[in-house]
Amino acid sequence: MSQTLRKPGVDVDDALADHFLGLPGAHTVATEALLLTRDNLTDVIDAKAMMCVHGDAGLGKTLSVNASLRELLTPEMTCRVQFRARPTPRDIRYTLFDALAIGGTPPRKPIEFDLLLKDVLSERFRVLMCDEAQWMSRECFE
Template structure:
């Protein structure tokens, strides 16, 4: 399932990044800057990226922050819930892209519409909470990206299950240009960064601030199917 509202598909406002809505701002930590570099490389290559790790480690926040700087007008987000199917992804993309009229009822017509739309101009598609997806849903994203006419980069952000599902399937894993693993920030780094993050002198208690390790694919290019 996919939650839909009038703001669906857009990058959220920066002041919503922190789930506690604290009066704090982002600090340019090494993990945050690594995400910026990785997202930029993924966009330039028109490739696919997977940001994964435990809940609360800053995956969504880091990806959103990078995209606000790099491609705010070209980013379209899907936030998934409870075992989404390819049908859910089709409908989510239909609404995120702001397509007019009613969604097609037949999958082949729906896919044709989405591919034609995604071929018109470059877009960055972000699939948040990707840990809810199974093999068939990831395959659907690959189907869209593999099409020679679509002009897209795809970024998955999700829990460890996202990584496990992708790595089990060589056809899916081979499409990933960058794997970025998020981990909890050590306590000493949290303490060191608190003064720079708070505006009012009260320490934010962000659960699991992000640290990350980027694992780049050995291939030098991932702009299309091999």
């Protein structure tokens, strides 16, 4: 029997991808932490604000956020991005360009690139979910 392991956090439609082991037949249990995450995400989405979920490795942060977003939003409203370790602003731009499925050739100048990304992001409401954000520098957050 062959089993394809999934990359957690990227595929919003696939509950199997939530857990790093991608266990077939596994079900998410509505723990107090998951319910709290969902309630907080509901408030943040309503306010169109920003949220950070943090804690030790293996506590279920990614799983809780993924399961909650899948319950609260349609897949088209969620844009998941993952960056390599220590991304640069250039990496952020290109990752967003791909994740937003903009198409065409990315602009060469950072100012033009930023304007394009802002225009696309302003077209409709989306939740941008970035796992492992601790790898980003202050400049990248800005």
